[in-house]
Amino acid sequence: MSSIKSTISILLLAVLFNSCSTTQKIEALKPLPSDDTPMVYKTKTSFVNMPLEITLKEIENQLNKTLAGEIYNDSNLEDDNTEMKITKTAPIRLVEKNGKIETILPLKIWSKFKYGTDFMGLNDTREINLNGTFTLISDVKLSNWKMSTTSKIEDFNWSESPSILVAGRNVPITYIINPTLSIFKAKVAKKIDDAIENSCDFKPYVLDVLEKMSTPFLTSEQYQTWFKLIPVEVYVTDAVLDKSEIKMDLGLKCNMQTMVGLKPKNNFDKTAIEFKAVTRVPDKVTANVAAISTYESAAQLITANFKGKEFAAGSRKIVVQNVGLWQRDGKIIIALDMTGSINGTIYLSGIPNYNTVTKEIYFEQMDYVLNTKGILTRTANWLLQGVILKKIQENCRYSIKENLEDGKKSLLPYLNNFSPMKGVFVNGTMNDFEFEKVEVTDKAIIAFITTTGKMSVKIDGMD
Template identity: 85%
Template sequence: MKSFLKSTFPLVVISILYTSCSTTQKIEALKPLPSDDAPMVYNTKTSFVNMPLQITLKEIENQLNKTLSGEIYNDSDLEDDKTEMKITKTGPIRLVEKNGKIETILPLKIWSKFKYGTDFMGLNDTREVNLNGTFTLLSDVKLSNWKMSTTSKIEDFYWVESPSILVAGRNVPITYIINPTLSIFKSKIAKKIDEAIVNSCDFKPYVLDVLEKMSTPFLTSEQYQTWFKLIPIEVYVTDAVLDKTQINMDLGLKCSMQTMVGLKPKNSFDKNAVQFKAVSKIPEKLTANVAAISTYESASQLISSNFQGKEFVSGSRKIVVQKVGLWQRDGKIIIALDMTGSINGTIYLSGIPNYNAVTKEIYFDQMDYVLDTKGLLTRTANWLLQGVILRKIQETCRYSIKQNLDEGKKSLLPYLNNFSPMKGVYVNGTMSDFEFEKVEVTNKAIIAFITTTGKMSVRIDGMD
């Protein structure tokens, strides 16, 4: 017997040492790598948002009246054509649609000084005339580089009072003199109106303001501290089409979308980085691909809440999970469970994150384990490793993103129901349910990619 013990004892010691070494090596291989401050990197999938844009003629009329006020024309050279002229806007400009074009009705006051007679022996004189009348212009409309531009022609003008001057005690009509003179300036006045429309109808700053408002991260769930963030990449626009009381064009927004758990993310919107491109056609559907980001800290907290107040019992033995840690190692998720009770120590579980489409939960598949406890080779440890308790613990290591998805959709809906990011801009739309696509693991977080479809429209009416 002594001889047997002498011969087997070294083998047992070696076996214990070997097993201990092997376990220690496994545990060291599972421990988290040193953290760094590098930004989170993952493969993004862009979203495309179709945003038909309607701009009312009334809105363009309002902007035009703000831009074009007071004196709009001044010719102070009498000698070139024997006429001086100042033209002042006397009332609001009115815009109406006429056969697919814009008709502009422009009330004006005209002061004119003209020379008449002949230069022979100084037989000439000058007279000043004050006139009140209205110009009617007809304009073709187009959109170029986000500026609405027009090509206008003066179709008609009429006088509120017939122009005349007093000569030798008689009122002499001078319409025949004024009208040919005005015809010389028709193209100049039309050009002035076109310039005013270009200056007052540059929509690019408004689009950028709307995008900046939409890019501001907003809270979608207070309970989970979940934030939604939109990052614009490119904006597309089609040609403008005049449709009775409004101008229609299609906008398309290429962007990335994120939901993040934890502190409010920074607004990284950079208006200089957004590219604008002209296209002939834009798809009608909104396709949103959202990256639902769960940092390891937030996922640890969610899983910890699953274990709170729970005891895992088997016969006379029981354990309680006190703390949960989570990190990534070699493409797998490591879950460290600190436990007390029949075993005092840590169990490390490793698995691949997956998604349950029915329960909308992130769970961990192909799970393996390693124990870090003084009783590693005892039967106490064996019943944990081989019994139902381990399976129950593994099943508890999951967290739901259903509420995140529901809250996310609920929080997004107000932004599609006459949402006004700025005065005079209104956003409306519809959205379908979120659908899961895939899960990715990064060095910073677990990312669930989800998709949804819908429609969106933007209306501009009543801006400052």
């Protein structure tokens, strides 16, 4: 009897020892407690094509802000017997004319001129005030985001014929004024060209737009998922004047990142972005984004698959009550809490993959975690070597269809009349997502997906 008791005691101690050893080894597989550090997943470089339209009205508005009040001042009377100040009296108007810009510039001209002869001091000066309109014709070029023009004064018309009172008589002086103005035609045209170049440098506006688009925004409140666009390079073609709009193609090379946790910082750096002039930009958007499944959310979805299901082989049967997931060494550990013929937890490992038809994440090369030995292994052999394991494996999957939709929704704000700043509007379309690959991290399973589409940007009504 004592020997039987001793044998039973040894067996009990062996079972206890194996149980404790199993617990320690399985616990070692579990990840460290998660923290709130944002996770960054870098996808392949994305390319965004955005044909850009700038209305002539917008250029007109910017030009009127630059050219306000006095636009010309010649205070030297001695060099050509004329002083002149030119002031803009009404807004400048721009219209397209045969592929060029016609500028209509209403002006008020104050002039002092000296006439007569210096012989014995027989000369005099007179001041006149004139109102008229200059008409300029400009060739247009936009290179590296800056619009430039080469303008010529085509005509100038007075609101009323200039005249001056001399010796009691109204003496027309158009013949004096017009040749004098001719001297300054090139100077006035140059003033207009300089003003257009200074007011129509759109690079700062583009950088402001990119900074706004780079601000991370929340795509999933439940999982605290953030989407962030990081510009790398900007390409632009030379512009063309088409009726009432300046048109060019803009290309944006960027990275798209998805982060989980606290809101990431916007590390946008204007100085780090390269601007490159090109002759052609591809006409579509290629976006690479990441659909994230945290282990907690994936485990909940897989647990739901097992609800109400019983797995049996002969007289033995089990029911999976709960599923846990984490990663270890590039594989996913699947913890299955069971009741029935096995009361406890078994651990499987597998490699995640993607079913393009069902849009599900499933696990390949599924196997039992064999770093536990003893009573659990011996008892579970019937489960692990038969058809039951295959049935369990079939249920260890979950759909990321909602993740894909969330990924698509994360880009939609950029496509539906998105206005990152006043007067700038972004519109576009997007095709369905295509799966690329699955990766695992310490916090999530990530499905990398791609899509294509089109975008356009219109500038009209900026401050």
